[in-house]
Amino acid sequence: MQQLVEHGIHVVDSGFVRPRLDAIHLIEEGGRVAIVDTGVNESVPRVLDALAGLGLGPENVDWIVLTHVHLDHAGGAGELMRLMPAARLLVHPRGVRHMIDPSRLIAGTIEVYGAEAAHRMYGEILPVPAQRVVEAPDGAAIELNGRRLEVLDTPGHASHHLCLFDTRARVVFTGDTFGLSYRELDVGDCQFVVPTTTPIQFDPPALHRSIDRIVALQARAACLTHYGPVSDVERLADDLHRQIDALVVLGKTCACRFEGAAVDTLDEGPGSLRRCLRDGVRDLILAEGRRQGWAGGEDDWLRIFDLDIRLNGDGLAAWLARTERIGPQPLVAAPSEAGRKAASMPTKTFGEPATSCSENR
Numbered sequence: 001m002q003q004l005v006e007h008g009i010h011v012v013d014s015g016f017v018r019p020r021l022d023a024i025h026l027i028e029e030g031g032r033v034a035i036v037d038t039g040v041n042e043s044v045p046r047v048l049d050a051l052a053g054l055g056l057g058p059e060n061v062d063w064i065v066l067t068h069v070h071l072d073h074a075g076g077a078g079e080l081m082r083l084m085p086a087a088r089l090l091v092h093p094r095g096v097r098h099m100i101d102p103s104r105l106i107a108g109t110i111e112v113y114g115a116e117a118a119h120r121m122y123g124e125i126l127p128v129p130a131q132r133v134v135e136a137p138d139g140a141a142i143e144l145n146g147r148r149l150e151v152l153d154t155p156g157h158a159s160h161h162l163c164l165f166d167t168r169a170r171v172v173f174t175g176d177t178f179g180l181s182y183r184e185l186d187v188g189d190c191q192f193v194v195p196t197t198t199p200i201q202f203d204p205p206a207l208h209r210s211i212d213r214i215v216a217l218q219a220r221a222a223c224l225t226h227y228g229p230v231s232d233v234e235r236l237a238d239d240l241h242r243q244i245d246a247l248v249v250l251g252k253t254c255a256c257r258f259e260g261a262a263v264d265t266l267d268e269g270p271g272s273l274r275r276c277l278r279d280g281v282r283d284l285i286l287a288e289g290r291r292q293g294w295a296g297g298e299d300d301w302l303r304i305f306d307l308d309i310r311l312n313g314d315g316l317a318a319w320l321a322r323t324e325r326i327g328p329q330p331l332v333a334a335p336s337e338a339g340r341k342a343a344s345m346p347t348k349t350f351g352e353p354a355t356s357c358s359e360n361r
Contacts, residue, residue, distance in 0.1 A: 007169035011228045012050045014039025014076075017121070017307065020183050022072050023227045025173055027166060028054060032145040034063040035087075036164060036173045037225050038076035041123040047080065058084040063142055065149075067175025068161040069095040070198065071109055071122045073225055078102070078126025089128050090142060092153070093135045094160035099128045112199050112314065136162055154214070156207025157196060163210075165217055171229070172219040177210050178233075179240050180226045182304055185294040192292050193236045194285065195244050196226070196308065197315035204248050204319075211237050243288065250280040251316045255324045273320070278313030285309060 008028040016022035016039050024047060025036040033056060035047065051057055061084045066074045069091065077099060081089055091099055098105040102125045110118045134142075138153035150165040157176040164173040172178075179193040186192070195207070214222065215237045221229045222236075230236060254276035268274050282302065288294075289301045302309075 007166075007171065009166070009169060009171060009223065009229075010050060010054070011223070012043075012046055014043035014072075015046055016040050016043060016072055020227050021307075023223070023225050024050075025223050026050060026054075027144060027147070027149070028056070029145040029147040031056065031060055033061045034065060034142075034144045034149065035061060035080065036065045036223070037067055037073040037175065038064060038080050039073075040071065040075035040121065041079050041125075043076050044079050044083070047076075048083075059086055061087045062144060063088055063090055063149075065090040065136075065142075065164055065173070066092075066095065066099070067163065067173065067177075067225065068092065068158045069098045069105055070158065070176070071105070071125065073175060074099065075122045075125060078128050081128050081132060082126060087132075089133045090136045090151075091133060092160040092162045093137055096133055096135055098160075099133055100130045102127055108200070112311075138162075152210075152213055152217075154210035155201075156203050156205075156210045157198065158201045159203070161210075163214060165219070170218070170220045171223055172214055172217055172221075173223045174214060175225050177207070178214055178222050178224055178230075178236070180305075180308060181224050181230050181236070182227055184296060184300070184304055185289070187293060187295050189231075191230045191232070191236070192288075192294060193224075193230065193239055194288060194305070194308070195240050195247060195312075197247060197312045197319065199311065199315045200318040202315045202319040204244055207244060208241060211240055239288075239292075243284065246284055247281070247312070247316060250284065251277065251320050252324070254280060254316075255320050274313060274317050277316045278309055281309050281312045281316070 010026040012024040012026060013019060014022040014024050022039055024039050024043060027034040051060065064077060064080055064087050066077060077089060081087060089099060106125055109122065113121065136151045138151060140151040142149050148167045150167060152163045152165060154161050154163045154177040161175055161177055163175065163177055176196050179195045181191055181193045215234055219233055221231050222233050223229045254273055257276060258273055285301060285305050286298055294301060
């Protein structure tokens with residue numbers, strides 16, 4: 001268990017998928033605890049062990065805070081709440097109903113991963129009694145034994161996303177809003193960050209604004225669910241803004257390749273929109289690693305980001321389905337002549353977002 005010295009903030013590896021992918025943060029103040037994000041059901045024993053390592057138990061937990069209800073962040077909430085009788089669950093107002101009745105959340109997860117994989121990854125998702133769930137609108141605050149924790153509404157990754165600002169430690173818990181930063185890539189004390197566009201609510205303008213809100217806090221560190229604390233927040237925010245713009249260009253470029261054709265956004269085969277997006281995300285990851293001089297080599301980077309490449313590409317497909325009107329339509333056997341012509345042309349070098357398909361050719 002990693003600790004931020006002098007501030008009672010501890011990082012617990014949830015064990016989800018692989019080591020150092022998914023973090024659970026504990027904030028301890030005078031023997032009382034808040035847990036930020038929960039991992040999945042299989043993470044629960046790790047949380048209990050971490051509490052025991054602090055000389056504490058389930059009865060010492062006052063708050064469980066969810067940055068959002070994607071199941072790598074919230075999948076263990078029901079089980080933890082069952083084991084922690086004094087705890088209340090703090091959730092964005094748009095996420096509350098999904099924790100009380102997780103049926104739609106489960107269905108959405110199955111849509112992304114498939115039924116077998118979803119059950120293998122997350123297990124049974126338990127509901128939380130409504131009387132123990134507290135809505136967390138923008139500007140709300142909770143007290144942890146006199147320590148003030150403030151809520152910021154931070155959409156862009158998900159419309160129901162919040163960040164939590166610890167005013168005493170001057171640390172902000174950012175969930176997925178401040179991207180992904182994996183410790184295997186660090187070079188000395190220098191850390192790096194990559195945006196996440198996981199399905200299905202990626203919103204680039206909102207995400208830019210949320211990142212700016214985080215920077216405005218002048219926090220000494222941001223604690224990311226993927227993975228752990230990072231410093232030099234302003235530099236990392238600049239990197240996120242630049243990469244979000246590149247992802248927008250990628251999405252529009254791939255969409256323009258299919259101009260004039262009906263598109264099956266679920267098709268993963270060669271020449272499909274989804275393949276174009278996943279391949280483009282992979283290329284952007286490699287380009288960022290070379291630009292920043294990440295530790296390891298390209299094979300290591302692709303292994304580390306394997307799941308994220310697929311999810312980011314699929315999230316871009318969901319965004320395009322909303323914004324470019326290329327979502328579910330009557331399918332045709334092959335793209336139109338315009339679509340075939342565009343698909344045969346090289347992708348534009350990523351830079352400023354294009355305003356029309358002709359600018360992407």
